[in-house]
Amino acid sequence: MTALAAARLGYRSIIYSPEADSIAAQVAAGHVEGAYDDEAALARFAAQVDVITYEFENVPEWTVAECKRRKPVRPGTRPIHFAQHRLREKAFFRQAGIGTADYHPICSEADLAAATSLPGILKTCTEGYDGKGQARVSTRDGLKAAWEKLGRRECILEALVDFQCEISAIVARGLDGTTRCFPIGLNDHRDGILRTTTVPSGLPETVLARAERLGIQLARSLDLAGLVALEMFVTRDGRVLANEMAPRPHNSGHWTIDACATSQFEQLVRAICGLPLGAVDVLAPSRMENLIGAEANDWPRFVADPTARLHLYGKAKARPGRKMGHVTYVGNWDVLPPNA
Known part of the structure; x- marks a missing residue:
C-alpha cells in the first residue's frame, strides 16, 4: 500500500524481503530478495x-x-530499538511523559516473587503480536506457570486496565519537524487481533x-x-494510557485510504521524501473491518456493496x-451496516 501511494506521487519503490514471493513486490518496480543479515544483498538494495x-x-x-550506513533510513533505528522490546x-x-499501566519485568524467579501487577497480562518482551506470546494471569502460581509455558523468556507483566475503549493516534512528522x-x-x-x-x-x-x-x-x-502509531486505553475515569507503538503505517489507519484527504501511506511517503505533509480531514464517516483467514473468501459480497x-x-x-485484507465501509452512519 505504501508502494501504491508512492507510485501515485511519481516515485518508484524497490522492495527488500527474505521471501521470494514478496506481496509488496507484486506492485513495486523491483525486488531484492535476501536474508536480513545478508550484507551483500543489503548493499545491492541500497x-x-x-x-x-x-x-x-x-x-x-x-x-x-x-542500511543507514549507505542511505538515509527514515524513521531510523531509534524507534524500532524501543518498539521491538516491550x-x-x-x-x-x-521517560517521554506518556502514562502507562503498571508493569513489572519478569526475567527471573526473583521477579516472579516481587511482581505485584496482578491480575495482569504476561507478554514476551520480543516478537509477540496479534495476541501471540502472551497470557492472562491472576495469581502468582498462574504467573509462574505462564512464564514456564513461554519458555522462561524475558517477559513483562502488565497490570489489567479498567478501560472503556481502545483508541489509536497515527502521527506523521516531516523532515522539518512539522x-x-x-x-x-x-x-x-478480539482475541488480541484488531477487528474494527x-x-x-x-x-x-x-x-x-x-490522545492527539x-x-x-x-x-x-x-x-x-x-509515521508512528500509538495505541492507547481510555480508562473509565477518563485517563488515556499508552499500550504500545508502531513506527510505521498501522492497521488502525487503513481507513484513511478511502475516507481521508491523505492516506497514511501517502503521508509516510511525503514525510520521508521531504514533501509537505498532506491534509488529514475526514471525507466521510467510515468503519474498517479486518478480514481474518477465510473471511476474505466473502469478497463477492463486499464488492457488491x-x-x-x-x-x-x-x-x-x-x-x-x-x-x-480489509474492507472499509464509507458513508453516512444511517447506511453503514452494523458492527459484526
Missing part, C-alpha cells in the same frame, strides 16, 4: 534507492543500521485532544521522520488469525 523505510518493526535493528518501550513512554495527527480511531480487538476501527470515534473532544497530544509527544520524543471498499493483500494462503 544502491538502487534514495531513501529507505520499513513497514513493520521486527526488522532486525542491525539490518536497519547497515520493557524498553514502556520505560521510554514514561507534525500532523490523523483523526483518532476507535478500535475493537471507526472514525469519527464519537469520544469527547477532551479525550481526543489528549500524546501521539505528537511520542513522535517528537523519537525525533523521527516518518456500494458502501464497501475492498482491499485484498495478495497473500497466497489463508490461515486462521492471518489478516488477508
Whole structure:
C-alpha cells in the first residue's frame, strides 16, 4: 500500500524481503530478495534507492543500521530499538511523559516473587503480536506457570486496565519537524487481533485532544521522520494510557485510504521524501473491518456493496488469525451496516 501511494506521487519503490514471493513486490518496480543479515544483498538494495523505510518493526535493528550506513533510513533505528522490546518501550513512554499501566519485568524467579501487577497480562518482551506470546494471569502460581509455558523468556507483566475503549493516534512528522495527527480511531480487538476501527470515534473532544497530544509527544520524543502509531486505553475515569507503538503505517489507519484527504501511506511517503505533509480531514464517516483467514473468501459480497471498499493483500494462503485484507465501509452512519 505504501508502494501504491508512492507510485501515485511519481516515485518508484524497490522492495527488500527474505521471501521470494514478496506481496509488496507484486506492485513495486523491483525486488531484492535476501536474508536480513545478508550484507551483500543489503548493499545491492541500497544502491538502487534514495531513501529507505520499513513497514513493520521486527526488522532486525542491525539490518536497519547497515542500511543507514549507505542511505538515509527514515524513521531510523531509534524507534524500532524501543518498539521491538516491550520493557524498553514502556520505560521510554514514561521517560517521554506518556502514562502507562503498571508493569513489572519478569526475567527471573526473583521477579516472579516481587511482581505485584496482578491480575495482569504476561507478554514476551520480543516478537509477540496479534495476541501471540502472551497470557492472562491472576495469581502468582498462574504467573509462574505462564512464564514456564513461554519458555522462561524475558517477559513483562502488565497490570489489567479498567478501560472503556481502545483508541489509536497515527502521527506523521516531516523532515522539518512539522507534525500532523490523523483523526483518532476507535478500535475493537478480539482475541488480541484488531477487528474494527471507526472514525469519527464519537469520544469527547477532551479525550481526543489528549490522545492527539500524546501521539505528537511520542513522535517528537523519537525525533523521527516518518509515521508512528500509538495505541492507547481510555480508562473509565477518563485517563488515556499508552499500550504500545508502531513506527510505521498501522492497521488502525487503513481507513484513511478511502475516507481521508491523505492516506497514511501517502503521508509516510511525503514525510520521508521531504514533501509537505498532506491534509488529514475526514471525507466521510467510515468503519474498517479486518478480514481474518477465510473471511476474505466473502469478497463477492463486499464488492457488491456500494458502501464497501475492498482491499485484498495478495497473500497466497489463508490461515486462521492471518489478516488477508480489509474492507472499509464509507458513508453516512444511517447506511453503514452494523458492527459484526
